[in-house]
Amino acid sequence: MAENFEDMGADLYTLVDEEGVEQTFELMDTYETDEGELYYALVPYYENPEDMVEADTELVILRSEEDENGEETLASIDDDAEYERIGQIFMDRLSETYEE
Template structure:
């Protein structure tokens, strides 16, 4: 984990070997599975360096168990992704209203 960020941040590597930081927003259980929501992280003072064409949307990853370890995986099923996205939106907006 990078020292540029706090405890709610993780570093992941994409399929091309590029590392990037994600800010963990929340975790939810849905239909017996665990999902985690993240936003891409930009270190303080480096917001100006972020490319304006980069998309900074919500990233949803599924917790899977492989070889006795927890790993994060992308959701390949569009229906599953949409359902979980809606669950996170309800959860995140519910927290904002409180």
């Protein structure tokens, strides 16, 4: 699951994938639907800002789910239509934010 910590103001999450590999991501945005579904838009985090500029970074979109213990987990979105719809919402929101 996600481990949230602060580093110079950035919201960072360390996620563990299905193979047990940890990677740190920076939170770019969250979005909650009218139905109460919560989504996270993240990008891989690099300690050295130059590494981020050189990287071919893709936006990672995950859905918040509750596990059997009532803890929040972040899960990939398997439904293509849902992924496209939420992805477009994030792209529109982030485009507006970074145009300024």
